[in-house]
Amino acid sequence: MAEEAILGYLQNHEEISDSGQFATDHGLDHSDVVNVIKSLHGFRYVDAQDIKRETDVLTEEGEKYAEQGSPEVQLFLAVPAEGSILKEELQKLVDPAVFKIGCSQAAKNKWVQMGNQISRKVQHVEDRIKDLLLQIRDGQEIDTDDKKSLKARKLIAVQTWKGYSVRKGPDYAPIRRRTATDLTREYLQGGDWRNIEFKEYNFSAKGPPPEGGHLHPLNKVKERLKDIFRLMNFEEMPTNRYVESSFWNFDALFQPQQHPARDSHDTFFLKAPETTKQLPEDYVELVKRVHESGGYGSRGYGYDWKREEANKNLLRTHTTAISSRMLYAVAQLAKQQSFTPKRYFSIDRVFRNEAVDRTHLAEFHQIEGLVCDRGLTLGHLIGVLQDFFSRLGMDKLKFKPAYNPYTEPSMEIFSYHKGLGKWVEIGNSGMFRPEMLRPMGFSEDVNVIAWGLSLERPTMILYGIDNIRELFGHKVDLALVKRNPLCLIGIQ
Numbered sequence: 001m002a003e004e005a006i007l008g009y010l011q012n013h014e015e016i017s018d019s020g021q022f023a024t025d026h027g028l029d030h031s032d033v034v035n036v037i038k039s040l041h042g043f044r045y046v047d048a049q050d051i052k053r054e055t056d057v058l059t060e061e062g063e064k065y066a067e068q069g070s071p072e073v074q075l076f077l078a079v080p081a082e083g084s085i086l087k088e089e090l091q092k093l094v095d096p097a098v099f100k101i102g103c104s105q106a107a108k109n110k111w112v113q114m115g116n117q118i119s120r121k122v123q124h125v126e127d128r129i130k131d132l133l134l135q136i137r138d139g140q141e142i143d144t145d146d147k148k149s150l151k152a153r154k155l156i157a158v159q160t161w162k163g164y165s166v167r168k169g170p171d172y173a174p175i176r177r178r179t180a181t182d183l184t185r186e187y188l189q190g191g192d193w194r195n196i197e198f199k200e201y202n203f204s205a206k207g208p209p210p211e212g213g214h215l216h217p218l219n220k221v222k223e224r225l226k227d228i229f230r231l232m233n234f235e236e237m238p239t240n241r242y243v244e245s246s247f248w249n250f251d252a253l254f255q256p257q258q259h260p261a262r263d264s265h266d267t268f269f270l271k272a273p274e275t276t277k278q279l280p281e282d283y284v285e286l287v288k289r290v291h292e293s294g295g296y297g298s299r300g301y302g303y304d305w306k307r308e309e310a311n312k313n314l315l316r317t318h319t320t321a322i323s324s325r326m327l328y329a330v331a332q333l334a335k336q337q338s339f340t341p342k343r344y345f346s347i348d349r350v351f352r353n354e355a356v357d358r359t360h361l362a363e364f365h366q367i368e369g370l371v372c373d374r375g376l377t378l379g380h381l382i383g384v385l386q387d388f389f390s391r392l393g394m395d396k397l398k399f400k401p402a403y404n405p406y407t408e409p410s411m412e413i414f415s416y417h418k419g420l421g422k423w424v425e426i427g428n429s430g431m432f433r434p435e436m437l438r439p440m441g442f443s444e445d446v447n448v449i450a451w452g453l454s455l456e457r458p459t460m461i462l463y464g465i466d467n468i469r470e471l472f473g474h475k476v477d478l479a480l481v482k483r484n485p486l487c488l489i490g491i492q
């Protein structure tokens with residue numbers, strides 16, 4: 001409608017000088033006219049110039065008075081023609097919203113005598129305010145002083161009106177050519193494609209909004225775990241190194257060089273760079289000695305410790321490699337200054353040369369926590385574990401003796417899983433051995449309690465995922481992150 005009207009009009013006229021006027025003259029809606037002008041302008045059928053006009057419009061309050069009369073008139077009419085009325089009585093007769101303004105304006109106009117008793121001073125009044133408002137609503141011009149006073153009473157406000165003046169554009173035609181947007185089967189079959197004009201690509205058109213910004217379930221659980229550790233006053237260890245030397249990953253942890261975990265079937269060794277550049281030599285010497293002949297009440301392993309083995313670079317097999325570096329630093333600082341107890345945690349990636357199946361991947365994430373202080377016991381470890389896991393919603397725990405080269409005693413941690421109705425293994429823990437701590441430089445009375453678990457395990461339990469490959473790795477369905485918007489830790 002609007003399109004034909006505009007293009008048709010321009011066929012015989014130089015210009016549409018005002019789209020607003022044009023819309024009124026042709027009985028069209030101005031916003032429709034504006035949209036058509038914009039579209040025709042885009043296709044160069046017309047040239048358009050902006051027009052801005054300031055007009056006065058009634059405010060909500062102004063509209064009300066235009067309908068019901070001004071407050072002063074409403075008030076005046078409520079005052080009896082003869083005699084007087086008590087103020088309280090009058091108040092009941094008038095709309096509470098207009099009583100106050102009505103009183104003051106009517107008094108100012110000298111229409112009524114105010115006081116406890118209110119009476120008329122004149123018998124007839126005219127509602128100029130209402131008349132002025134109606135004129136404004138009609139688009140008529142009014143006296144500037146009147147306008148000012150209506151503005152001051154906030155009964156009218158200025159509104160900017162936007163429209164266009166329009167002339168023929170470079171590609172003007174009286175009827176718009178329809179352009180095709182798709183090459184359809186029908187066009188191809190019927191041969192129409194030869195004659196059809198196709199719409200040009202609009203490279204600046206907006207695409208559909210991307211549906212991004214979701215955290216992967218592993219990241220959600222990781223964030224919640226970080227919160228839990230921080231609430232328990234644990235500091236995060238810097239885990240930004242996947243490549244580690246065998247020394248920090250194994251030797252410093254009193255893991256003998258023949259240990260099966262150090263076999264290339266279980267560990268990814270690096271080809272380049274194959275060996276580590278630097279190790280703290282004094283400490284290396286002490287580690288060698290404790291492996292070979294023990295000390296600190298231990299007999300050691302009694303084998304020939306080889307530096308070359310310790311130098312080999314690998315992808316860290318556990319984040320305990322980071323814990324050993326951090327503890328070494330704590331012990332060194334204690335030697336120079338004084339010992340400060342520490343609570344550390346980390347959550348990051350580790351690598352194992354394992355056959356991949358529905359519960360194992362060659363890379364996964366470990367959560368690790370440790371407390372380093374004087375006089376810690378197994379009781380402290382159990383207490384910290386109870387505290388930590390209950391914050392994860394696992395409050396029923398059981399412990400089973402286990403073996404780690406670097407902890408004694410060691411305990412596997414089991415939790416009762418309500419959903420599965422059975423006990424499931426959730427982690428490993430222990431007290432670091434003196435053979436690990438003493439060479440670092442800790443005094444005899446300092447103990448370290450520690451525990452570790454995979455991040456994947458609680459995440460799979462929380463999200464009901466039973467194949468780890470659905471959670472992590474190249475087979476992950478991207479929609480997974482959208483389907484799992486909430487992390488349920490602590491809610492269950």
Ligand SMILES: N[C@@H](Cc1ccccc1)C(=O)O
Pocket residue numbers: 317318319320368404407428429430450451452453
């Ligand atoms: N490093 C152990 C976890 C652990 C950490 C700290 C103490 C005891 C055990 C693992 O990889 O399973």
